Amino acid sequence: ASPSIAVLGGGISGLSTAFHLARRFPVHSGTRITLVESSERLGGWMKSERVAVKDSVGQEANVVLESGPRTLRPASKAVLELVHLLGLKSSLLTVPRSAPAARNRFLHLPGTEGIVTIPGSPLLVLRSPLAKILVPAVLKDARKSTSVVLNNSSPDDESVDAFLTRHFGVEFARTFGSALVHGIYATDSRLLSIRSAFPVMCQLEERGNGSLVRGAVMDMLRNSRKSKSTAVEEQPYELGDIAELMRDVSVFSFQDGMQTLSDSVANQLQGLAHVEVMKGDRVVALNKSKSGNEFETITESGKRLLSSHIVSAMPLPHLHRLLSAPSVTHSSPGPLPHLLANPSSSVTVVNLVFPPTPHPIHPDGFGYLIPRPSTDYPASSLGMLGTVFDSCALPTQDRLLPSSSTSPPSSGFTKLTVILNGPYDAPSPAPSSPSFVQTLLDTLRRHLGRAEPLPEPSLVRIREHRDCIPIPTVGHTARMAELTGAVRERWGPNAAVIGAGVGGVSVGDCVESGRRAAYALRV
Ligand code: FAD
Incomplete structure (x- = not known):
């Protein structure tokens, strides 16, 4: 059948x-595919909105606000393939590697004023105030030998903080490692698994015989940087000319924001x-049918969906909840391990739009990150993790109104996104408090090293996301191998469990994991 x-x-x-x-099994194959989503919109954390803003003299613009992911990396072939197959080339907005938004990244060191540039080349390191951390760190790593290496065949794992401390010392790991992890996972680098979050670093360590610096140099010399994505062997990626277009691109998005990607997939599916x-x-319960050959999905509205195959792409704690619902105990497909093993980060995302000003509000660059506070460097009370300078990276996403062919390519408004509510303390004052926005603006002013106050924002949008980024803690890779083994053993070859909590949180990882699951299902 x-x-x-x-x-x-x-x-x-x-x-x-x-x-x-749907591509693997076209309509004439007789296959039926059903996608079940609890909310009224598809896309999960991908959420972009276009809103109108006005300055004090009535000048209006139309800006894109992202409350979830904001940029994609061209390293993910699976995402490039979607862009190609969905015909999204004309709405792409790319940031070239040579652009200030790709080259200039900053740190704000807790307890200090202003931001410092993260040096982008060895020569710039020597002139940087960060040299006192970076130079000894590089020397320490370069002297390392093979004594401890997390190679591909060993199940060992350690935290990102422990790994970087082993290579570069405590100060480097606290300053750079924690900031990097804040920017991607909004969590504490002492929790995060190096093997799951940054497998490429384990590969560099192995290649460099124990030294990341040697590994990176050897990589550069061999020019052998491989993309993280590897195609399901028998299913090569269809990229058209997109890969060529992305050759010198650092990151990219779309004219109307990231939701373009999820909306386009959703529209295509809804037309099939x-x-x-x-x-x-x-979905409130998942059973095996009486014959034991089919899965039975039960939804809140009372629908019973029988299917020969099943792919769960919901967050792991949600899957745990429905597997332990009372209605499934008699015919459950079987319990799965580790569904509750990892915590998730909760973040507050604040979009700020400032009216056009004679002097720029911030330096040109991608934005700045804030390392973990310490006894020497106390945290800001807001628990800020970093700020993205959105309108610097993608200036043409926002348009002046009324827009015409003679309008300038960018709106002139400045758009920033502040990410708060890290792993340490809840923001104080709370985002719901009347004094929150003013405290945030004062903090931003100090970070940006300005003597004068920031202008009155034309728009402030606050979103509090609970449990939005699953954290692969130490041992995650081994646990997920056990989970996948248990799915195969207990649920059979017709099932898969995927999603950000299993195979990686980036949009690229998620698209790749869906693609793999689609081609790996045995029929
Ligand atoms: P989700 O988006 O969580 O989707 C799971 C879906 O399952 C949801 O729609 C949910 O409603 C549904 N569901 C849950 N329970 C049930 C049920 N019982 N029945 C039916 N449906 C159910 N990644 C990047 O690559 N670049 C970035 O810049 C970036 N920035 C980010 C910023 C933020 C603030 C966040 C939160 C994430 C960011 N990410 C970024 C990560 C990336 O966006 C997410 O990891 C990814 O979107 C997760 O996709 P998913 O489909 O696995 O999970």
């Missing part, structure tokens, strides 16, 4: 799964006769 496949969860992981399933998209209906 033709397979019927249920995909649970309509974030980018589930959308990518359904998209590739053999794909059913069920929105606004939560």
Whole structure:
């Protein structure tokens, strides 16, 4: 019989799964694909809005606000493939590697005023105030030998902080390692697994015989930087001319923001006769059918969906909840290990739009990150992790109104996104407090090294996201191998469990994991 496949969860992981399933099994194959999503919109954390803003003299602009992911890296072939297959080339906005937004990244050191440039070349290191941390760190690592190496065949793992301390010393790990982790995972680098979060560093360590610096130099000499994505062997990526277009690109997004990607996949799926998209209906239980050959998905509205195959692309704690629902105990497909092993970060995202000003509000660059506070460097009370200078990276995303062919390419408004509520303390004052915005603006002013106050923002948008980024803690890779083994053993070859909490949190990882699941299902 033709397979019927249920995909649970309509974030980018589930959308990518359904998209590739629909390509693998076209309408004439007789396959039925059903995507079930609890909320009324598809895309999960991918959420972009276009809103109108006005300055004090009535000048208006139309700006894109991101509350989830804001940029993509061209290293993910799976994402480039989606861009190609969905015909999104004309709405791409790219940041070249030579642009200030790609080259200039900053740190704000807690307890100090202003931001410092992270030096982008060895020559610049020597002139940087960060040289006193960077030079001894590089020398320490370069002297390292093979004594401890986390190689691919060893199950060992350690935290990002422990790994970087071993190579570069305590100060480097606290300053740079923690800041990097704040920018991606909004968590504490002492929790995060090096093997899961930065596998490339383990590879460099091995290649450099124990030294990351040697490994990186050897890599450069061999010019052998491999993309993180490796195609499912028998299924090469279809990239058209997109890969060529991305050759010198640092990061990219779309004219109307990241949601373009999830919306385009969703629209395509909704137009296919053999794909059913069920929105606004939560999966509440998952059973095996009486015959034991099919999966039975039960939704909140009472629908019972029988399928020969199943892919769960929902957050792991949600899957745990429905596997332990009372209604499934008699015919559950079987418990799975480690669904609750990892914590998740909660973050507050504040979009700020400032009116055009005669002098720039911030230096040109991608933005700045803030390292972990210490006894020497106390935290700001707001628990700020960093600020992204959005309008510097993607100035043409926002438009002056009324827009015409003679309008300038950028709106002139300055758009920033502040990320707060890290792993240490809840923001004080709380985001709901009337004094929050003023405290935030004062803190930003100090970080940006300005004597005078920031202008009155034209727009402030605060979003508090609970449990939005799963944290792969130490041992994650081994635990996920056990989880995948248990799915195969207990649920059979017709099932897969994927998503940001399993195979990596970046949009690229999520799209890749959906693609892999779609081609790996045995039919
Ligand atoms: P989700 O988006 O969580 O989707 C899971 C879906 O399952 C949801 O739609 C949910 O409603 C649904 N669901 C849950 N329970 C049920 C149920 N019982 N029944 C049916 N449906 C259910 N990545 C980048 O690459 N670049 C960035 O710049 C970046 N920035 C980020 C900034 C923020 C603030 C956040 C939160 C994330 C960011 N990420 C970034 C990470 C990336 O966006 C996410 O990891 C990714 O979108 C997760 O996709 P997912 O489909 O695995 O999970």
